Amino acid sequence: MSKNTSQLNSKRKQVSQSASACGLPSHVDLSGDQSSVSYSEAEWRKRLTEEQYLVTREQGTERPFANPFHDNKAIGLYRCVACETPLFSSTDKFDSGSGWPSFDSPIDSRTLGETRDVSYGMVRVEVHCNVCGSHQGHVFPDGPAPTGTRYCINSAALRFESVESVELIVQLVKDWYQAQ
Numbered sequence: 001m002s003k004n005t006s007q008l009n010s011k012r013k014q015v016s017q018s019a020s021a022c023g024l025p026s027h028v029d030l031s032g033d034q035s036s037v038s039y040s041e042a043e044w045r046k047r048l049t050e051e052q053y054l055v056t057r058e059q060g061t062e063r064p065f066a067n068p069f070h071d072n073k074a075i076g077l078y079r080c081v082a083c084e085t086p087l088f089s090s091t092d093k094f095d096s097g098s099g100w101p102s103f104d105s106p107i108d109s110r111t112l113g114e115t116r117d118v119s120y121g122m123v124r125v126e127v128h129c130n131v132c133g134s135h136q137g138h139v140f141p142d143g144p145a146p147t148g149t150r151y152c153i154n155s156a157a158l159r160f161e162s163v164e165s166v167e168l169i170v171q172l173v174k175d176w177y178q179a180q
Ligand SMILES: [Zn+2]
Pocket: 080, 081, 082, 083, 084, 085, 129, 130, 131, 132, 133, 134
């Protein structure tokens, strides 16, 4: 392993370790079936643009390539667009060529839920924000090593927060977990 690769791997681990070392914030309870954050239909419509609503609340899929984050290479944090939960880090993003933002792992598997999706005659694994239930995309078993997974996510389900360094991503993640 080259020096650069091992440095990158330790930086990658920093972000997910900063999350897994923390208890969940006080407003988040993942023990029941109920989402910790929920709004009425009218409130969801008010909080989200039409495209964000279609993707996150109606399991829609935006068009490939014609979305803001598929080739975003900036350092930063990807939050759930509906509830601000930190879901993905730029340190886990890779260029899949699919036209959608792709990650090889979420920041914290507690906050990214999975369900079996049999729509469109395919068997796929759907992923959503576990805090508010917003649909994010799908996960496929064809990602790069070492995880081998590819999280194929809609830009419309994400809000990107650009920062100067990986350390600042870690800080944003910690801030969310420690919020009261
Ligand atoms: Zn959410």
